[in-house]
Amino acid sequence: MSVERSGTARVPRALRGTRAVVLDTDGVITDSARVHAAAWKTAFDGFLSPRGERPFDPRDEYLRHVDGKSRLDGAAAFLEARGLRPSEDEVRAVAAHKELLFTEQLRAGSVDAYPGTVRLLRALRSAGIPLAAASASCYAGELLEHAGVRGLFDALVDGGEAARLGLPGKPDPALFLEATRRLGVPAGHAAVVEDALAGVEAGRRGGFGLVVGVDRARTPATRTALLKHGADLVVEDLAELLTQKED
Incomplete structure (x- = not known):
């Protein structure tokens, strides 16, 4: 694993300098x-x-x-x-x-967390990196609870919160910006992780320091589309970030 120290813990190379990470729920954290x-x-x-x-x-x-x-x-x-x-x-x-x-x-309980995502979340928590989940779904909290990962996040902004605050939907970056506000980190020093085209575009529009696209479809077309809409890098599984080698 190629990493950088943050205190006594280690940070994956792609996330060097990142002070907070915001992740979408559906398709990024859970297979929903x-x-x-x-x-x-x-x-x-x-x-x-x-x-x-x-x-x-x-x-x-x-x-x-x-x-x-x-x-x-x-x-x-x-x-x-x-x-x-x-x-x-x-x-x-x-x-x-x-x-x-x-x-x-x-x-029916048919939704699980992606193992690779859970590995990354645990590594980031060990490194002291604040984490937030952000989703247009009103069921994001319930999904995270059912998948057993709600406790890994310092903040959650779901569809219910977005409606209460009057936040516009993606590709507007308001949802993600609210998440970083709750973490106390400027967007320019935070990363967004998304699998949706509207989501990566929201990360780009919000001025986030890093936008990671997750290509669950694993096709050249979806990878290209994620990059075109604003992803700085694209992975098929978030565990890839833990195994990247030095240049």
């Missing part, structure tokens, strides 16, 4: 992105099928239009991208259907 995508597919297909539209692609269209956004923003963005003009009530109905489906899966 797949559950979100499956719920969206069922909800969207129920809307698309009677209109003769092709089914929702839970991989490409989820990443491009829905991932990282609030339910209403994601539903509206996807349907508009398809050239549809749904009413506000229709958008809300699709979003509510998705919410019901996701909640059922969450209650």
Whole structure:
């Protein structure tokens, strides 16, 4: 492991100089992105099928239009991208259907934390680096609790907090900036870790010192898209940051 000392602990090379790390929840900390995508597919297909539209692609269209956004923003963005003009009530109905489906899966306990992410979180905590989780989902805290990692974070800004504070959704950086404010570290000295295109763009717009993209799809196209939207580096698993060698 190539690292730098921070007190008596060691910091991965890619995070040298970083004084705090903010991580998205779905797809970065927990494998809940797949559950979100499956719920969206069922909800969207129920809307698309009677209109003769092709089914929702839970991989490409989820990443491009829905991932990282609030339910209403994601539903509206996807349907508009398809050239549809749904009413506000229709958008809300699709979003509510998705919410019901996701909640059922969450209650079934089918979401875990990525082992590589947990390894990195423990290493950063040992190095004395403050950590925050930030998510557009109102269920972020519950997801972290179910996955057994809530105690690794010094702060959490979820969808409920974002609504209470009136924070705009990604790609606006407000959610991440609120997380760094709670950690007491300027964005320029903090890192953001995201798997969503809207999320890495938010990190870039927020002036974060480092934006790490996580490519769970593991394809050249998604890697390129993450870099194009603002990621400084892209990994397939966060454990890679613990094994990087010196140049």
